[in-house]
Amino acid sequence: MAAAPKKPPSARWKSFEGWDYNGMKQRLEQFMATIHKTPLLKHVERVSGKAAKVSESFSAGQYWCCFEFVLDDRSLIIARIRLPHHPDSNENTTNESELYAIQCELATMEFLQHNATTVPAPKLYAYEPPGSQQAIDVGTCYMLIEGFYGNNLQDVKFDICDLPKINTQEHIISQWTSVQAELATFSFPQIGSISHFSKDGDGVVTIGPLAAAVAERFPSGGPFATCEQYFAAVGEARYTSARKDASELAEPDESDRFCVLGAFVFCDIVASTELFKDKETSFHLNHMDMGTQNILVDDEFNFLAVIDWEFAQTAPAQVNNFPMPFPLVSSTASIQEILQDTEHLAFRNVSRQTATQELYWQKFQDAERSLAEQGRPVIPSIAERLRGPASRIFAILEKLGGFWGNKELTYEMVRLAFGLEGDEAKEYLERMERKMNGKES
Template sequence: GGSNILYIITLSDGFKLVIRLPAPGGDERWDDVAARAMASQVSTLRLIAAKTKIPVPRVYDYDTTKDNVIGAPYMCMSFIPGRVLTEVWDDPELATPLEERRRRVLEALARSLAELAQLGGFNQIGSLQQGDGGEIIEAGPFDTERSYFEYYYERSEGAGRRAKDTIIKRTVLPKFPFPGSSGGFVLSHPDLDAQNVMVEEDGNLTGIIDWDFAHTAPRCVGYCKFPLFIAYDWVPLGVDSSTRELEQYRTHYRWALGAAMGGAGDWKFTKKSHIWEAFMYAAESSFKGVWVSVCRKLI
């Protein structure tokens, strides 16, 4: 991620390791909260590696303190080969035809993320920590979808918002028909965008990276949500994208995910997950006019 410093180390036999240092790890900004976040990421990656076939970095060693030979918190992880999807998604010069490559990416990503169903449901929304006996402990603080979305709004309320945004929020949020998360909450990648997907040039998936701040979440924005890079028309990030084209990719991704899950389980949330993602983005964003933009799409 952009908040980390990465060193790639090649051993004498050609084996590669990645040493990952958090950017604030050497100064006073590194505190107990940051240390717990790193420990949570390690627990999450190890859980995924143990219970699924998702290609994530393997964590060989880590230290959340500065009391080591490096003098900084670090993670020692496996190297994920390939190129970031941002370099491959639009490149017209690669050997594999563009549309074939894109569909291959979507299908491979859907198959991998469907694996998160193996983890089952969790009782709370929050981060994961590993107990002394190696068990996974939920560090919640949310028991309902509504409290989760309300927290993100309250955290950013007043920070540059227009009065119209605040009025819409206070009118819409209490009446919003949350879909419910019977069976608990599920683990979700916090930033499932193209820069965190590693692929070969033909579109085959090699890894999903940057699980910083991964947490359990409502099922409507869980592992069955659309990747952000095919939902830019709903999340107002200033990215120029064709709605018609993105709708086609969402249809294909939903088909691939449904095939991987046998048309069952949380796949039922995928169809409208981009709307929930936009709603969540509006809830936590401090940018002016975001609520207005999202609500106009719902009308």
């Protein structure tokens, strides 16, 4: 009996569903009314040389929406359509910065298409910028990229720590770390986004300012020449954002206070310790958002594609840390305390996460060792730094403002950076808070 045909990604796309709040559905409906699919369909058929039909459902996010085109051989092309400014986007975001972000994503995808052998990135077929006749005909700028019959890993298995078969977990993590390690073999002398890639001649790469500022993830500016410059800028951006958010609250609570203080402490750690002052002269290419939501897999958990390269940049090794759903943000002492008490409410979760962290670390070592044997070493080693204080502190900075407990996270940063605990840590934080508020130089 012939196997049933695989369902395309659009089978799970929700179109307008889930957007009915704060006028978001109306915004999306108004935008969709301006989009003309017929020119898109003709463009897809031109680049593919095949007949195609557009699926009814679409997928929408903060910056892009996607239309799916099924070709007559059942292969897929996805049209990523740029949405207008999100109401909650950074007030400093401009059309120019958004177009620069698109330019950097395109350059990164082209670079990978011509240089990476095992990084499963979608093929880029075409891009129509604002003002091109094709973009005018469609109603906005867009890109055409390769589509896949698969689901993102987050939907298939939300918590891979809970997989029943260790060999399945190993298969996933081996692929996960291998992709990141190969990306890290591409190193450049500055920290920033790939703003231009020449497909001709010697394939010149230009590193420009960070494009991920559009998503409020990292500061604008750069490119940066040193780790310290980069992390100082990241810390300052996080501190400014946290302080602004707290100032808009009617009654900030202790968690809000420590969110601001934690970002300020990170800035002090960058300035007063050696943790973020590496003397490296080259920096790894990094996806910067390779969570389970951006990894497409088939039914056997084989990686089909890593998607959404808009945050990609060259970066210091310290930005790498243990990802969700097994981050390393708690103190070693608290983890050991839980692991020694099988009756502890958190024992099951912590034990599974700790085991997955160990596997992830081992697989990163294996991936780097394999690349070194091929004459493509990862320098500096990511595996050697994953458990180090700098990577753990940066992971904590990224969790501030979430559900982890900002006070506990801030105290853990202080312990990792200075070895201070108890009253000594409290005294340091009180001094930092006075300094933050201009009451102490």
